[in-house]
Amino acid sequence: MHLGKTIKKIREPKGLLQKQVAAQLGISQTTNNKLKNEGGEPSVKELQKLATLFNMTVHQILNYEGEVPGEVAIENKPGFEHLKLLNQLDEEDKQTVFKIIDTMLTKKKLKDFF
Structure with missing residues (x-):
């Protein structure tokens, strides 16, 4: 088109x-x-x-095909769906998500420790 x-x-x-x-x-x-x-x-x-x-x-x-894709929400989805959605990201975006998760897990461990 x-x-x-x-x-x-x-x-x-x-x-x-x-x-x-x-x-x-x-x-x-x-x-x-x-x-x-x-x-x-x-x-x-x-x-x-x-x-x-x-x-x-x-x-x-x-790449419009008649409908704008809706928002993708991963909350309230099972863990395997989270991984499936993460695998759709390009490599740079995956690394960004993993860095955010690492930072949050580190903060949680420090918070639990103290």
Whole structure:
């Protein structure tokens, strides 16, 4: 699907008009028409502004399939689900989560010790 059509599919349920999106992106009506009519692609900066405007990530916009993924909550899920969800993260994010867990466990051990 062309990005212009994707933007329209995301924009309309949010009640945003084309001119409102163009104003938020800081682009002319001509550029906006090119995006809409498959004559151009937004810049990275414009994609970032779209993501902010739509409360989405650039990745979600580029890979949009008709529905924005909902929030993922891991609380109240069994341990194996926690691990399954953690394994979906990229390596850097996994390391960040593990560092947070390590820090919290260390604090707990110190608190229990004293």
